[in-house]
Amino acid sequence: MIELKEVTKEYAKGIAALNGVSLKIEQGEFVFIVGDSGSGKSTLIRLLLKELEPTSGKITVMGKDLGKLKHKAIPYYRRKMGVVFQDFRLLQDRNVYENIAFALRVTETPTRVLKKKVPAALSLVGLAQKYKSNPKELSGGEQQRVAIARAIVNEPSILLCDEPTGNLDPVNSWEIMKLLDEANQRGTTVVVVTHNHEIVEAMKKRVITMQKGNIVSDTKKAVRKS
């Protein structure tokens, strides 16, 4: 599903955010990527979104070599991925319903389909009653649930989450993790970048640890070795 081969990303000459990283994530996996600030976690997410180009190496996602993906094909590639950010990134001038509908509008989904899918996604995240609310009227946890609904409404193959609980209290963090786990149960591959060790330990999923642009441990490999 996701494969990185010797991927290096240098922002400035000689300073590598990723240093020859190789990694494989299978379809349907739930993977945590942990590490300190500057370890290269967010760079990895941005490379997978094709927001950045690697300095060297090869990235293959859903069978597509991202190096060969043309600018025009990027939107279609991104539509197969859901993205969740730490700061939610909701469109502040639109209500909850419109924020989720927006993900369907960009794919030119017919209105009649949109009218079914948006309430269904809202129900999945438990916000069916708040569809008219403005993002500013919601708590942090609720805003992140809207962001998750927007990310899953297109039924993506991969869900990329960059510090999804970074701005949330422990109760809301667990709520969000539960939603991500449910998405994974439905067959979506989930990649979560996080600092939250408590959640990582409790969830008992595959954990990749990064340090200074390198993968220093991967529980999947550790399991295999043992």
Added chain:
Amino acid sequence: MRISTIRYTVKQGLRNIARNKMFSIASVATMAACIFLFGVFYSIITNFQYLVDKAEESVAIVVFLDEDITKKQKENIEKKLSKREEVLEVKYISADEAWEEFQKDYFGENSDAAEGFDVNPLEHSDNFEVYMKSVEKQAELVEYAEGLEGVRKVNKSELVADALTSVNMLIAYVSGAIILILLAVAIFLINNTVNMGITIRKEEIAIMKYIGAKDSFVRAPFVLEGVIIGVVGAAIPLVLLYFAYEKAINYILTKFTIFSTILNVDFLPASEVYKTLLPVGLLLGVGIGFVGSFFTIKKHLKA
């Protein structure tokens, strides 16, 4: 593109305008100022051109005919001259008319002085006065007329023709330069205001791109917004200028009577100026709005 997408684009474009009121007002004001200046210069230049054209039309060459010319030859000359593209009007002046004109010009009120002439001294001076659309081709026409059978001589006014041709060229260069400068200023200002508006919405554009919006989907509402601002920004000064123009012409003609009495000058009516100014002004507004927004947003669609 689906109808729902078109509807969404239109709705979003209008919402963008309403949401960013200050930016929209600034853009409309910038556009209006540019189109207003353009309109003012266009009106001045068009009127100037109109006056020069009228002056050109009053310049004629005089084609004198052979003494023994036949009626058929005369008709033939008139026909040939009238057919020329640069010719506006061919007027036959008989010997009597030529003598009357001469008396008017040279004796004025002392008509008694002409009474000593028993016979018309200009008996063989019947001629054709040939008026041209543009004096630029005077030399060519003179050469042609001189070559016609039955033509004795052709009188021309080279000095006036040359002066008018030079003025014409000067108007063309000056108006071209002014319009180019105004266009460049307009595009620069619109580009800046649109850039400012897009910078405010940079985050929104980034979100759209993450979700998988195509460039055209992100761009369409912004371009529509630019075009609407362009149309409104052009329509307002064009309407204002229409009424201001009529008032200005009336003011000039009443305040400076020298124009209408001594110089016998009149100006183009607003409806005549607007035959070109209205479509060109609106097209400029739409074009600048489109180009300004299209290229400014392009920079933000790279990622």
